Amino acid sequence: MIPATNQRPPATILFIFGGSGDLNLRKLTPALYNLFIDKYLSEKFAVVGLGRSKYTDESFRERLLEGVQSFSRRKDDLDDTWKSFSPSISYLQMDADDAGAYPKLSDFVAAKKKEWGEEPNVVFYLAVAPQLVPDIATNLGKLPLCGEKSHVRIVVEKPFGHDLKTAQELNALLGGLFAEEQIYRIDHYLGKETVQNILALRFANSLFEPIWNRRYVEYVQITASETVGLEGRGGYYEGSGALRDMIQNHLLQMLCMVATEAPISFEANEVRNKKVDVLNAIRRIRPEQVNDVAVRGQYGPGEKDGKKIPGYREEEGVKPDSATETFAAVKLYVDNWRWEDVPFYLRTGKSLPEKATVITVQFKPAPYYAFPEEATQDWHSNQLTIGIQPDRDIRLRFQAKRPGQTLAIDPVEMVFSYKDAYSSQEPEAYETLLLDVMTGDATLFMRADQVEAAWKVVTPILEAWENQTPDFPNYAPGSWGPEAATQLIEKDGFHWTMK
Known part of the structure; x- marks a missing residue:
């Protein structure tokens, strides 16, 4: 850092x-x-x-x-x-x-x-x-x-391997040639200022940490959406897909930042130890559960902003019957004292309506039995939204009385924006990470056991999908992905949010 x-x-x-x-x-x-x-x-x-x-x-x-x-x-x-x-x-x-x-x-x-x-x-x-x-x-x-x-x-x-086996082989190779402290596995998402700010938000503010647990948090969402398709990367993406390309690394690392316990110091290995603890605590998915907790999709041809968009299978370098997913959503649980039974919903995809990376922490609703019914027509639970990109901000939604002679409650927001709060330009992610390499600070870099623990989370999904024939394409460009992704969260009584 x-x-x-x-x-x-x-x-x-x-x-x-x-x-x-x-x-x-x-x-x-x-x-x-x-x-x-x-x-x-x-x-x-x-x-x-x-x-x-x-x-x-x-x-x-x-x-x-x-x-x-x-x-x-x-x-x-x-x-x-x-x-x-x-x-x-x-x-x-x-x-x-x-x-x-x-x-x-x-x-x-x-x-x-x-x-x-x-x-x-x-x-x-x-x-x-x-x-x-x-x-x-x-x-x-x-x-x-x-x-x-x-x-x-x-x-x-990245990518650090194509699956768990190849990741283990790569780690064994690198570990046989270099000491672990010499190896810097780089994930540029961890260099983003707003991702690093998650730790400051949590552990530098007594306002948040006491309620950052299963007693008060109802669910967590992490979305990384892109509006573009392949942009000429068909050859690479065919061998990867959304689950490998985004969830196995970027989104799981952000999950770790949200879910980690407080480190006793910000020394590199102490911080990374806490992240490995989170990954190891993620509930393992049994093969028969995959279709209940994971959804994949692939965009077809259509129109977006008045322009014709080719389907994924029509892109250069893509097989005409490709089963590679361009959208993935999963529901995970972190089985430890802090997070037991709190669902973490992760989704990512290409050719979606909005380019954004957003973390949403939804708090459980406060009891409202004391308020008259007409006062609670627009009742919303407290929500903390962390914008990673392109909007770098933190939004806290809470309830307030509407001005007037009657008692009516409305949701309002307090907003912290990097752009408005600071006149200086934020460093790009690679600036932070390159400087860390040169100074020997490995805090924001993946350790071998982190890489393998992340692969263990997604491996049951990858193996199940390899043995199934998907009904692709199953979502239109410019939409929020397949209908099954909506059902994944709505069956729990929730819905996908952005801001």
Whole structure:
């Protein structure tokens, strides 16, 4: 997490495998550029892009400048600041499959160590397709410098495996090459300011924590909805689907933030221990229960905002009879003292009406027998809504008397908005996470046991779905998913909410 003061990390070399790729262009370099402006980077800092594409140092910098111009949250005085920042960037053309090329990385580190007069931290960021990770990690693990546990780190992007078995295999591979404290499994959702604020909301305010339990909370909802379809990612999405792509990682991690017990400190392993406790406490789903607690969907062709939308099966890279879900909703229970019998509803999908990530904590209704019947016509239970994106806010709904001579009760809201409360720009998620890697703070990163515990939650659903033939497509683009998702929550007497 970003420190309270502008404490810079030590001398650092950041190698980016897939340096010429989209992630570096859109996210990594713009994040590094903003950290540079905010003086969070060491004066002794180097970024080396690695890839098979042909670039000189200069042409690579020009390419990354285009990314900063398009995707950075800061574009003022770009000429002067880029001139100061860009000399730290270089490019090394190499094939990640060529084991003989890896000593070049050691040579670069040795040269910088001599130039700077100190031992630098070395970060290997694997911004590559998942199938390339094992070979790159294996080749890196052969370098003597990677045995320097306190100075060398490796960053792995999601997905962390395709299922529990492959996640365990990947963890075993990485664990055989690096110490666990060197491995940073990155989930960008955990770097979002509003996600981090959940812990502050809960544990820095005595107003909320005493009622954050089964006695007062009726249910919790977490929604991550997208308005777009595949956007050219058909090849990737066919092998993933909504449950793997979003619920197994992003949504379960947000569930952990909502449900975790108070840590005794904010030391990385203490916070991660509490999250693992939540994942291990989630009630296991038996095969015969899957259809009662999990729903999947796939959007078909239709119209949205007056435009014709192709169905998922008509997208490029998608099989014409694909059974990959573009929508998933599940009901989970956390079986511990705090949350027993409180349902957690999670849903995510593509081609939905609204792009938003929202957490809703619904409190149990207060008794209203003392009020006259006409006063309770618009009675609503208290509700806390945490907007993760695009609206970064917290809304508390409570009851208030309507002005006038009669006693009438209306729901009203108190709203905290980041945009209205703070004039400074919030850091992007990758800014927070990259700085944490460089300073050695693993609080917001997935540990091996966290990854495997999350896979254990969704594995019964995945296995059941693999043995069933879904009736796809089953929802129209621009709708809120299949009817079965509505029934999933309404059979419990509740309904899906956003804000």
